[in-house]
Amino acid sequence: xxxxxxxxxxxxxxxxxxxxxxxxxxxxxxxxxxxxxxxxxxxxxxxxxxxxxxxxxxxxxxxxxxxxxxxxxxxxxxxxxxxxxxxxxxxxxxxxxxxxxxxxxxxxxxxxxxxxxxxxxxxxxxxxxxxxxxxxxxxxxxxxxxxxxxxxxxxxxxxxxxxxxxxxxxxxxxxxxxxxxxxxxxxxxxxxxxxxxxxxxxxxxxxxxxxxxxxxxxxxxxxxxxxxxxxxxxxxxxxxxxxxxxxxxxxxxxxxxxxxxxxxxxxxxxxxxxxxxxxxxxxxxxxxxxxxxxxxxxxxxxxxxxxxxxxxxxxxxxxxxxxxxxxxxxxxxxxxxxxxxxxxxxxxxxxxxxxxxxxxxxxxxxxxxxxxxxxxxxxxxxxxxxxxxxxxxxxxxxxxxxxxxxxxxxxxxxxxxxxxxxxxxxxxxxxxxxxxxxxxxxxxxxxxxxxxxxxxxxxxxxxxxxxxxxxxxxxxxxxxxxxxxxxxxxxxxxxxxxxxxxxxxxxxxxxxxxxxxxxxxxxxx
Amino acid sequence: xxxxxxxxxxxxxxxxxxxxxxxxxxxxxxxxxxxxxxxxxxxxxxxxxxxxxxxxxxxxxxxxxxxxxxxxxxxxxxxxxxxxxxxxxxxxxxxxxxxxxxxxxxxxxxxxxxxxxxxxxxxxxxxxxxxxxxxxxxxxxxxxxxxxxxxxxxxxxxxxxxxxxxxxxxxxxxxxxxxxxxxxxxxxxxxxxxxxxxxxxxxxxxxxxxxxxxxxxxxxxxxxxxxxxxxxxxxxxxxxxxxxxxxxxxxxxxxxxxxxxxxxxxxxxxxxxxxxxxxxxxxxxxxxxxxxxxxxxxxxxxxxxxxxxxxxxxxxxxxxxxxxxxxxxxxxxxxxxxxxxxxxxxxxxxxxxxxxxxxxxxxxxxxxxxx
Numbered sequence: 044x045x046x047x048x049x050x051x052x053x054x055x056x057x058x059x060x061x062x063x064x065x066x067x068x069x070x071x072x073x074x075x076x077x078x079x080x081x082x083x084x085x086x087x088x089x090x091x092x093x094x095x096x097x098x099x100x101x102x103x104x105x106x107x108x109x110x111x112x113x114x115x116x117x118x119x120x121x122x123x124x125x126x127x128x129x130x131x132x133x134x135x136x137x138x139x140x141x142x143x144x145x146x147x148x149x150x151x152x153x154x155x156x157x158x159x160x161x162x163x164x165x166x167x168x169x170x171x172x173x174x175x176x177x178x179x180x181x182x183x184x185x186x187x188x189x190x191x192x193x194x195x196x197x198x199x200x201x202x203x204x205x206x207x208x209x210x211x212x213x214x215x216x217x218x219x220x221x222x223x224x225x226x227x228x229x230x231x232x233x234x235x236x237x238x239x240x241x242x243x244x245x246x247x248x249x250x251x252x253x254x255x256x257x258x259x260x261x262x263x264x265x266x267x268x269x270x271x272x273x274x275x276x277x278x279x280x281x282x283x284x285x286x287x288x289x290x291x292x293x294x295x296x297x298x299x300x301x302x303x304x305x306x307x308x309x310x311x312x313x314x315x316x317x318x319x320x321x322x323x324x325x326x327x328x329x330x331x332x333x334x335x336x337x338x339x340x341x342x343x344x345x346x347x348x349x350x351x352x353x354x355x356x357x358x359x360x361x362x363x364x365x366x367x368x369x370x371x372x373x374x375x376x377x378x379x380x381x382x383x384x385x386x387x388x389x390x391x392x393x394x395x396x397x398x399x400x401x402x403x404x405x406x407x408x409x410x411x412x413x414x415x416x417x418x419x420x421x422x423x424x425x426x427x428x429x430x431x432x433x434x435x436x437x438x439x440x441x442x443x444x445x446x447x448x449x450x451x452x453x454x455x456x457x458x459x460x461x462x463x464x465x466x467x468x469x470x471x472x473x474x475x476x477x478x479x480x481x482x483x484x485x486x487x488x489x490x491x492x493x494x495x496x497x498x499x500x501x502x503x504x505x506x507x508x509x510x511x512x513x514x515x516x517x518x519x520x521x522x523x524x525x526x527x528x529x530x531x532x533x534x535x536x537x538x539x540x541x542x543x544x545x546x547x548x549x550x551x552x553x554x555x556x557x558x559x560x561x562x563x564x565x566x567x568x
Numbered sequence: 569x570x571x572x573x574x575x576x577x578x579x580x581x582x583x584x585x586x587x588x589x590x591x592x593x594x595x596x597x598x599x600x601x602x603x604x605x606x607x608x609x610x611x612x613x614x615x616x617x618x619x620x621x622x623x624x625x626x627x628x629x630x631x632x633x634x635x636x637x638x639x640x641x642x643x644x645x646x647x648x649x650x651x652x653x654x655x656x657x658x659x660x661x662x663x664x665x666x667x668x669x670x671x672x673x674x675x676x677x678x679x680x681x682x683x684x685x686x687x688x689x690x691x692x693x694x695x696x697x698x699x700x701x702x703x704x705x706x707x708x709x710x711x712x713x714x715x716x717x718x719x720x721x722x723x724x725x726x727x728x729x730x731x732x733x734x735x736x737x738x739x740x741x742x743x744x745x746x747x748x749x750x751x752x753x754x755x756x757x758x759x760x761x762x763x764x765x766x767x768x769x770x771x772x773x774x775x776x777x778x779x780x781x782x783x784x785x786x787x788x789x790x791x792x793x794x795x796x797x798x799x800x801x802x803x804x805x806x807x808x809x810x811x812x813x814x815x816x817x818x819x820x821x822x823x824x825x826x827x828x829x830x831x832x833x834x835x836x837x838x839x840x841x842x843x844x845x846x847x848x849x850x851x852x853x854x855x856x857x858x859x860x861x862x863x864x865x866x867x868x869x870x871x872x873x874x875x876x877x878x879x880x881x882x883x884x885x886x887x888x889x890x891x892x893x894x895x896x897x898x899x900x901x902x903x904x905x906x907x908x909x910x911x912x913x914x915x916x917x918x919x920x921x922x923x924x925x926x927x928x929x930x931x932x933x934x935x936x937x938x939x
Contacts, residue, residue, distance in 0.1 A: 378810035
């Protein structure tokens with residue numbers, strides 16, 4: 044790994060950056076990082092390694108405790124995003140910063156609106172949007188409402204937005220996280236185009252394959268520190284992953300063939316119309332059997348959230364039946380659903396999965412405090428709860444200051460371990476499991492995946508796995524269904540025979556299986 | 569190994585945050601007192617005497633001490649009630665109305681003759697408590713059923729209660745012989761006796777202390793309290809974990825209302841022989857301040873309430889002995905509330921301390937690994 048050499052074409056250097064958050068978390072520690080003009084520089088590292096924080100410092104969203112930013116040989120002070128944009132630095136965030144109810148053109152000019160007298164000149168906004176889209180060869184429908192355009196288009200709009208604001212250095216924070224494989228390769232073509240026009244791109248990612256394919260050089264962070272910078276060609280994927288994790292990672296989970304038993308979860312003709320009047324679920328039918336992990340694939344917004352929320356009792360369907368072990372759950376409270384020995388993991392960890400201000404103990408017992416042992420005659424059994432939480436902290440390797448530590452003092456991965464510790468420790472027969480490893484470090488993800496397999500094999504737990512991570516779906520699932528526009532468009536009983544490309548085609552709605560093939564997921568005729 | 573070392577020599581960030589929260593309260597109190605003293609200097613014609621009255625006035629005679637304790641009692645009720653409301657995440661401001669409702673409803677029962685002593689007070693307490701429960705429960709029900717903002721509905725309901733109460737007193741139970749707008753005399757069988765003969769302190773004190781203790785145990789030791797606090801911290805999480813969110817919210821409002829109503833009952837039957845209020849009494853508003861001071865934990869209500877009762881007694885002393893207006897006390901109260909509610913107060917200092925502490929623990933860790 045080469046030492047940092049300051050070459051003439053170094054356009055930006057961040058020197059000795061240290062950032063400590065108000066909860067005492069050291070996100071960046073003496074990080075020195077530099078990019079050259081006209082390169083795509085991969086900033087890699089596990090979740091929580093400090094990539095986003097470093098970019099937020101550069102974009103003026105976080106103030107570092109220490110360090111300098113040197114742009115074109117001169118030290119600059121960037122206090123806020125407007126400043127950063129003045130210096131030609133633009134950032135596309137992990138989560139889209141768009142106003143969904145406005146049009147593409149309106150989003151484009153937000154804050155820099157062209158005026159006709161005192162009034163907003165919408166026509167010119169549209170024209171300017173079209174011009175900039177044409178100039179960068181990134182076509183977009185300027186008068187479409189943002190809510191109606193695809194995720195890939197939203198991503199494109201975000202990039203156009205910062206180009207419109209004059210950015211020369213583009214910071215992209217995990218731009219592919221929400222894209223399908225097809226949309227991702229399209230984005231890569233566009234980014235390479237921009238690079239060839241002299242733009243500099245910092246590409247944040249933890250996906251090895253993408254970085255190998257796209258980037259010229261990479262810098263790897265681990266636990267807030269720089270591990271090294273190198274040309275991508277010099278490294279293999281294994282090298283990079285070793286740099287990221289600090290040890291050899293086993294990308295494959297040891298998992299035997301599933302041995303499915305009787306149907307645990309039965310869903311028939313499920314329909315749901317969302318608050319905007321859109322049909323989110325359309326005649327969904329499938330079965331999930333004991334000892335089976337059934338993956339649900341789909342581009343975000345194709346009905347997965349609605350399905351998982353109906354199955355966990357948060358939403359009521361328009362019609363259809365859902366039963367767990369033969370009992371209909373449509374009119375059940377969430378408590379009653381949980382009492383059928385079902386565990387629920389929502390995709391939104393900080394809203395539904397954990398209570399930030401409360402202790403680990405209180406988070407662990409939130410679903411069982413009323414049961415014997417956890418409380419007696421309505422009085423909490425403090426000793427038992429303390430001891431059991433301590434044991435779970437040990438078993439799930441949760442890094443914390445003890446069972447009474449508040450959730451807010453934990454890292455994302457450790458919070459998810461707390462959620463898993465609660466939901467997996469009640470010996471569930473069924474788990475509705477949404478995004479179990481989204482945004483957490485490899486170590487935590489590995490532990491959670493191992494626990495899933497162990498539950499399946501040890502207790503015959505049936506798991507319905509919703510995941511946006513296709514690699515995870517393909518390694519963890521025994522069978523996969525694909526949702527597109529609220530419908531099941533494919534069922535793959537044997538995951539070994541498929542890959543991400545094939546899934547991608549069905550996820551984008553380019554292909555659809557025959558009703559007979561899809562009907563294969565109904566085991567209870 | 570590293571961890572145990574770290575714990576001994578360096579605090580966790582959470583511990584620092586907790587210390588700062590105590591420091592914030594202490595500093596707010598000091599600042600408020602400082603400003604009060606400054607004000608007294610500005611307006612008083614005998615500043616040193618009046619500052620002495622402010623600081624020590626309540627302790628100068630046994631009469632004033634019992635006055636202070638009698639001011640303390642109702643605050644224990646309303647403080648605990650508001651702790652319950654706030655813990656479940658509802659900004660219910662109807663403790664004021666519930667206190668008033670408790671007072672006038674129990675009045676109606678207390679003027680009925682022929683009920684044996686003891687039982688008579690219990691009936692009054694039930695009537696007052698239930699009235700309070702209804703007053704505070706309504707905003708809770710409106711919130712859970714129709715998503716009406718509790719802060720608005722509960723604020724409004726106070727005035728409904730006030731005028732309903734005044735109507736009842738002046739039209740149904742007014743004693744024309746009293747010489748002023750007041751109810752008939754309470755029957756002796758309904759009134760609370762003196763706790764220590766000759767002290768003027770009434771037995772409501774025992775009920776108040778019980779309420780605080782039970783309130784604390786309920787909130788922090790029982791499964792119901794866990795539900796209350798979880799809903800207050802994150803209602804979506806509570807619901808997803810299977811907790812009966814709406815039920816707990818409504819029941820907590822009813823319970824808090826009962827406590828505030830019981831406070832009103834105890835107050836009128838302990839201190840007076842007729843109902844003579846002509847407006848709201850402010851005990852509910854004080855309860856809000858106390859809950860903020862106590863961070864919604866009934867455990868700290870007695871201390872917070874004692875502080876307020878002390879200040880109020882000081883105000884009375886000032887009123888009697890000096891030209892300093894007793895409103896000085898209101899200023900103190902306002903300053904304290906503002907500082908404690910100001911989350912960013914001292915935030916910069918807290919942040920720096922945490923950063924320094926983290927740097928220290930980082931250095932320490934490195935030292936250990938290097939050895």
